[in-house]
Amino acid sequence: MSTSNTSVQGQRLGLTCCPTCTNLCQTQQTICSRCGQAVTSRDHSSIQKSWALLITAAILLFPANLYPITVMTSQGQVRKDTIFSGINHLIQLDLLPIAIILFTASILVPMLKIVGLGIYLLAISFELPISKRKLMAGFHIIEWIGRWSMLDLFVISITAALVNMGQIFDAKPAPAATAFALVILLTQLAAKVLDTRLLWDRLESNDDRN
Amino acid sequence: MDRDVLDKSIVLCRSCDLVVRKRALPSGVRALCPRCNSYLYDTPYCSINGMLALCLAALALYFPANFFPVLELHFLGSIRTTTIFGGAMSVADQGYWVVAIAVLTAAVIAPGLLILSVLFQVLIVKYQLHNPFFRKIYKGFLCQHKLISQLSMLEIYMISIFVSVFQLSDYTDLYFGIGTFCFTMLFIVVIFLQREYDIEHMWSVLDEYQ
Ligand SMILES: [Zn+2]
Numbered sequence: 001m002s003t004s005n006t007s008v009q010g011q012r013l014g015l016t017c018c019p020t021c022t023n024l025c026q027t028q029q030t031i032c033s034r035c036g037q038a039v040t041s042r043d044h045s046s047i048q049k050s051w052a053l054l055i056t057a058a059i060l061l062f063p064a065n066l067y068p069i070t071v072m073t074s075q076g077q078v079r080k081d082t083i084f085s086g087i088n089h090l091i092q093l094d095l096l097p098i099a100i101i102l103f104t105a106s107i108l109v110p111m112l113k114i115v116g117l118g119i120y121l122l123a124i125s126f127e128l129p130i131s132k133r134k135l136m137a138g139f140h141i142i143e144w145i146g147r148w149s150m151l152d153l154f155v156i157s158i159t160a161a162l163v164n165m166g167q168i169f170d171a172k173p174a175p176a177a178t179a180f181a182l183v184i185l186l187t188q189l190a191a192k193v194l195d196t197r198l199l200w201d202r203l204e205s206n207d208d209r210n
Numbered sequence: 211m212d213r214d215v216l217d218k219s220i221v222l223c224r225s226c227d228l229v230v231r232k233r234a235l236p237s238g239v240r241a242l243c244p245r246c247n248s249y250l251y252d253t254p255y256c257s258i259n260g261m262l263a264l265c266l267a268a269l270a271l272y273f274p275a276n277f278f279p280v281l282e283l284h285f286l287g288s289i290r291t292t293t294i295f296g297g298a299m300s301v302a303d304q305g306y307w308v309v310a311i312a313v314l315t316a317a318v319i320a321p322g323l324l325i326l327s328v329l330f331q332v333l334i335v336k337y338q339l340h341n342p343f344f345r346k347i348y349k350g351f352l353c354q355h356k357l358i359s360q361l362s363m364l365e366i367y368m369i370s371i372f373v374s375v376f377q378l379s380d381y382t383d384l385y386f387g388i389g390t391f392c393f394t395m396l397f398i399v400v401i402f403l404q405r406e407y408d409i410e411h412m413w414s415v416l417d418e419y420q
Contacts, residue, residue, distance in 0.1 A: 008229045010222035017222035020353050021413050035353055098376045136246040150363055154370030157313045161292035161300040162283045178308045200226040
C-alpha cells in the first residue's frame, strides 16, 4: 500500500479521537461530546511520565532479581531462592517446560519490556532514525505480553497458602516479591500513559519511508 | 462540522493518528491500521440476550470459583486446601500486601467487576436506556471498561495453578478441588463474553437512542 497519498494525520484535518470512547472530536474541543471525558489531540507530557515510570521500574529490577523471592523450608532445610536460582532449581528437577514458562514470564518479559520501552522513548525523545513500523510492532508485543509477568506472583500466592506446615514443610514470599510486583505495575503504567501518536508526528521528517 | 457524517465515514488510528476510511467488513474480520498495524475496528457479534446469558452463567460460577478450594495438598497424612482468595490473604498475612493487592485485583476483583459491569450495561440497554439517570450510569461503565478488562487476568491465574502443581508435585501429592473446575468454567465463559462484547457497539447503542 502506498503511504504517500494515504498517510494523512487526523491532526491535519483538525480531528482527534477521544481516548476514552474513540469518538471523533475536533481538535479545539476539550471535552468529548459523547462520553464527557477530557480530550487532547496530543499528550506531550506523556513522554516525561513514561520515562519516570520506566526508570523507576528499571531501578527496582535489581532488588527484584538479586534478593530472594521465596523462602522454602523442607524437612528442616531452608532454601532462599532468587527468581533465577528458583528457575535453576526447576531445571535440576527436570521440570524444563515449567522452567521455560517461569523464565519467560519472570525474567525475559520484564527485561524485554524495559529495554523495548526504553528504545521506544529514546526514539521519540531524541528523534532517532529507527523504523517507526518496527517500533510500533515492538510496542504491540510489549503491551500484549506484559501482563504475563503476573504469573510468578500468582504461583507464589498459591504456594504460600498451600505449603504452610511450620518446620517440616513451608513456603513464604521474600522481599523481592514486592519489588517484582512493583516492576510489573510500573512497566504496565509506563506503556499505558504513553501517547504513541507522538512517535508518528516527531519522526515524520526523519524517516518518511516508514 | 457535522459529527454524524464524520462518524460513519472515517476512523482515526489510536496509535498513530492516521486517517482511515471505514469499509464494511465480513463478520469475524478485524480492520488493522495500514501504517502501524494497530487494531481499528471489527464487526461486532453483540447479541444483547447472548451477553445476558453469559453474564448470568459467569456470575453463578464466580462465587464457587473464588471460595471453593482450587488445590488440595496431602502431606504426611494432613490435608491443606487453598482458595484464590486464601492465596492472596496468606501473602498479605506475611506482610507482602503489594503482592496480595496485585493478586486480588487481577484474579478476583477485576473479573468480578467486569462481569457485573457488562451485566448492568446489558440490563440498561434492554430495559432502561431512555432514562437519563441510567444513561449516565451506562456511560460511566463504558468509560471504565477498558481499564477493568485490562486488569482482569483469569487466563494467567489458570496457567499459574498448573505451574504450581508441577512445581510442588516433586515434594508432595496435589489434587485439584471443585474450585478448579468452577474456575476453568468461569474462564471459558468470560472468554466468550469478551468475544461477544464490543465497546464500539455499546457506544453506538447510546447514540442510537439519542
Ligand atoms: Zn495506526
